[in-house]
Amino acid sequence: MKIKVIKDILSANKQIAERNRRLLDSNGVFALNLMSSPGAGKTSLIIETIKRLRGKVRIGVIEGDISSSLDAEKISKERVPVIQINTGGECHLDANMTSPALDNLSLGEIDLLLIENIGNLVCPAEFELGEHKKVLLLSIPEGDDKPYKYPLMFHIADVVLINKIDLLPYLEFDLEGFSRAVKRINQNTEIFQISCTTGQGIEAWISWLVTNMHHPAH
């Protein structure tokens, strides 16, 4: 019975996600769903991405948080349109919450929409929002065992960014073993090592992003 309910929720979500995606497509907006643990660096990645693409790509942001608007305030300083979604306790965004946020953005004036999900490696993996690609951010201090512990998240990720790579000298993290584990779960995912602090690897990420925006293949 419980499984039935969950399936119905997911199936209803999928329908709304498809409607969101059609709305984005009809406005020529390429959308990313950014997922990670709390504090892995989603907001920093968004700010770095805005800075690198300023004047080239028109960016909009949807910020998902349980109750605060701290990250939306940080991002609005970059002078891009930001809509805050407060889930009021829910541990993930879903397509239904995303829909009114889309209605509140001027989609015709946006090329790239960055959606920052709730910091959580579990439930966000189950709910499509209408995005074109799913970005998973994992940071060095979290440890290299995460693919084993949160396999669904790695299974659905189109790209995995290993953030805070500048902390590698201070921590034990087996980069090769991690990448092998990720590829075993999802051989199509791409992996980049980045640091939003030092800028390492950000060019490669931006290049992936721009390439996918122009050849979305979805």
Add this chain to the structure above:
Amino acid sequence: MKIKVIKDILSANKQIAERNRRLLDSNGVFALNLMSSPGAGKTSLIIETIKRLRGKVRIGVIEGDISSSLDAEKISKERVPVIQINTGGECHLDANMTSPALDNLSLGEIDLLLIENIGNLVCPAEFELGEHKKVLLLSIPEGDDKPYKYPLMFHIADVVLINKIDLLPYLEFDLEGFSRAVKRINQNTEIFQISCTTGQGIEAWISWLVTNMHHPAH
């Protein structure tokens, strides 16, 4: 309607949690519910705690994971009884999952039960398991804004451990501002700075633990 369902789930959970707590009490077991983001160091804290209390306190462990048993294997090397709960996708432990795990431990041979919850700062805060105290582990790399973003978790925590304090020189983290924010949400919580890598602050944590075991005040 939806809220009604959630309330019923939480109220049913609370009843089972109380039954679990009575079972623990009748066996003289003091139980902790350890919660954190993925990779904040719950398993390392459990291992440090076992090492410091070996020969003095008989410890048992319940390991919550979505699908793997990596952490349970690490902990079983410390020669303590470990029960693995795999939630099969659920992002938190609940009292109902905890109950059969308790039945599979020889509670009469345990003084202290450490329950490692799923790595998640959201939903675990809503589900009591039958524990006597709630321990929230937050690590320096996650950033000092977490009390604003996950207020319920800080609201319910009896103790907040700031782990990976050895990484402070490499990261921006406002310890005073963080502690002020925590105290604003929950003035009764105690805060310790620790490092499971260097051992810093572990004595203070062990001292808190032993004091609370003997004067549980629950």
